[in-house]
Amino acid sequence: MKNNIKLGRVAGVIVELNWTVLAIAALVTLSVAGGILPAAAPGYQATQYVVGGVAAALALLASILVHELGHALVAQRNGVKVERISLWAFGGVAQMESEAETPRSEFLIAGIGPAISLILGLALIYPASVVGGLFGAVLGWLASINIILAVFNLIPGAPLDGGRLLHAWLWKRHGDRARATATTTKAGRLVGTGLIGLGIVQFVTGGAGGLWTALIGWFLRGAATAEGSYSTIRRELQGVRVRDVMTTAGPPEGDWMSVAAFIDRRVIPDQRPVYFLTGIDETPTRLVALPALAAVPSNERNTTSVRSVAQGLDELPAVQANEPASDLFTKLSPGALTVVWDGSRPVGTINVAQLGTALEQVRLLSNLRGEAPAAA
Ligand SMILES: [Zn+2]
Structure with a gap:
């Protein structure tokens, strides 16, 4: 794919970075170095905050990568081939070449990502409090961002991990994959619309971050729609070689x-x-x-x-x-x-x-x- 920098291979999966990630990494560095760290650990020099901000941005990318690797490795163990993991502005994507064959595999593949983020976040809380100082503040930020990542991904709408978990559960419950897809697609569009609304309210009341929330909502809506129609096409072309x-x-x-x-x-x-x-x-x-x-x-x-x-x-x-x-x-x-x-x-x-x-x-x-x- 163009605009992507190949970083290497892990367990046979290509790991690549989209250029948009660099913009996000810069934004994270700015907000961590410029506001979060000085508030959490006052009394350091500006350059030390910048170093802390860069470290935080890199550690965030590594956290997202570990989350996606979790999806990729569990997918491969469950017979779903993963060609590449791409990191881009809205996080990471493990590109799967087919869909899970059973509700159980789908549940495991989707669940491992948020589980990893949650465990990572919780595991960092204690070291953050013991270390203290600037480094402790970076660790503390990393702990909270991983927990946020886990919780956000558990929102039950396609294409988020929570949407896939819901899909697996509905599929198992009713034995009807198409019906489960229809429900999680609708839920995904609803979540997207909700985030757009929330973002607009946030922006109007003076929070510039609202634009970002609305953008994520808009992206989610599009992705939910695309996933719904893609899964319809898969069914329609069943048996066609x-x-x-x-x-x-x-x-x-x-x-x-x-x-x-x-x-x-x-x-x-x-x-x-x-x-x-x-x-x-x-x-x-x-x-x-x-x-x-x-x-x-x-x-x-x-x-x-x-x-x-x-x-x-x-x-x-x-x-x-x-x-x-x-x-x-x-x-x-x-x-x-x-x-x-x-x-x-x-x-x-x-x-x-x-x-x-x-x-x-x-x-x-x-x-x-x-x-x-x-x-x-
Ligand atoms: Zn995930």
Whole structure:
């Protein structure tokens, strides 16, 4: 993802930082160094407060990271793959590639995050009081922020951890996952609206922090809505595989031909949008798409090799033909062509537009069959 700085890997999970985090870290440093520390531990020099503020901001990021790592590790133990953890302005996200398979796994995956934050917060209270002074004040702030983090995340609306806990409980209770999703999506939107309202009241009565509260509410509302529709799409595309929605490529062709010869021999008879090209050893290594061929001026088509306008398959994103089509929503990037592989053999391509068309077809078919549309 662009705008993200990769920090490294923990237990196979990529940890990355969005640039927006730096702005938040700066804000935290300012407010801790400029107000909280001088009030909690008076009598130090300004530079010491700044150092304390920076330490507090870094420790906060580390706390959020530990919370997200908890989600990621428990998810992996429960068969849910986590590709990366991203830290950004509104906290952290452990990006899961699928949903939990049972209410129990969902409960464990969601519950571990707030549990870690709460334990961390409570565990810091005693050392903070023993150490005292400036360092003690930093520890005390860290204790309270971790407890706040735990409590905020336990608010029962999607996509917060509390929303997932509620989802797991409703799912287990009624045995109906879709119904549970509908409820937690509504709850999430309600929580978001509530925070927007609270933020506005806060702002009007003179608290500049109200803007931040409202922004978080606005973000939560959007995320709850997105999660609701994403989970609907997953259900609608149940049983549909990548191979069912991809563009199938014809037999591969040697890459030594000129563009003119390639158009005559393959494009005009086949009329496909993409072709795989083989080198000397007949293994497909490149892909050429119609726009690249059409971009070669007609007076240069005899002297331009098709190889020179093709893209290497190793440069393009890849998915497997047997994967569920709903996984593509997190894997395809807009505007980019993704190569579909059947094991080690490229068999076709897929893009976001095709996936949208497939979804449309599924919806129309279920309409024709007179099925009720899935609840959002
Ligand atoms: Zn969490």
